[in-house]
Amino acid sequence: MAQETIGFIGVGLMGHGMAKNIVEKGYPLTIMGRNNRKPVEDLIGRGAKEARTAREVGAASSIVFLCVTGSRDVEAVVRGPDGLKAGMKPGSILVDTSTSDPVSTMALYEELKAAGIELVDAPLSRTPKEAWEGKLDCMAGAHDEVFARVKPVIETWAGKLVHIGGPGDGHRMKLLNNFLSLGYAALYAEALALSRKVGIAPERFDSVISGGRMDSGFYQTFKRWTLEGDPDAHKFTIANAYKDLRYLASMADAAGVMAPLTDAAKNSFALAHGNGGDGDFVPMLASYVAHANGIDDGLYAKLPSKAGK
DSSP: OOOOOEEEEOOSTTHHHHHHHHHHTTOOEEEEOOSOHHHHHHHHHTTOEEESSHHHHHHTOSEEEEOOSSHHHHHHHHSSTTSHHHHOOTTOEEEEOSOOOHHHHHHHHHHHHTTTOEEEEOOEESOHHHHHHTOEEEEEEOOHHHHHHHHHHHTTTEEEEEEEESTTHHHHHHHHHHHHHHHHHHHHHHHHHHHHHTTOOHHHHHHHHTTSTTOOHHHHHHHHHHTTOOTTSOOOBHHHHHHHHHHHHHHHHHHTOOOHHHHHHHHHHHHHHHTTOTTSBGGGHHHHHHHHTTOOOSOGGGSTTTTTO
16 A cells, blocks of 8 residues: 555644654655744654645645644635645545534534545544654544554554544543543632632642542642642643533533533633633633632732733
8 A cells, every 4th residue: 555645734732743743754744834834844844845725735645634723623624615625535534633523523524425535533632742752642533444544643643542433432532531631620720719718728738639549640730830830731721621611511412411510610611711711721720710719829910811911
């Protein structure tokens, strides 16, 4: 079989590292340019080629990866006269690594299937650091024979790859995964606010949680903001978190599942969203919950969205 030719759209915080690993590990790579030229120029310097439109990327590639924000962005890139669908050939594969709405994913799957194009949903977990190192986690939804084709390419940037099931199952599992992490974030934020309110300092709170049964890698990144004020502790925006929890609530509604904890976590992030926090990062939710309860955590004024105002 001839070597796969790879396209990549969305070379931002996560996509830059992913694309870097693809081209450095020997795959011909075509990327679509973006306003931020730094990652584009870096990838060109490593051997990638640049295309002007999604259609051109599709025409040059047997497998195309998307790493954009969510379903609305995926649909915009796929459809239209300059979209991927217009350029991709029958027999090619589109891999959506975004966290998307499974309802939209399945509609696109059927639409592309009619054109002879396969869709794989392969959302990510972990951070831009692991993307650069080629150690991301990935959960893929695809038919067996399609998964076999994309697996070697995904493994250029993923340290853990799980074939979770058929089309749509990757996005369904990703929403469940994010429910756990973002649910923890909402719990941590509320527990820290209550802790302060009753006179237990965050450092003492942490002395019980760290190293105990309730410790976790996610808690350790979360506390880097609340205890150390590190703004880069976990570069996942509140806007994306809120979007993912809305997708999760929609999935629960469609499945007829009572999901009060989903709604509670979603409403915590809605608080930050409603107070202009979309561009702030998930650990910073703790500062929004503290502020809403009249607690000065010493960090609210230092939030990226609030600094200088």
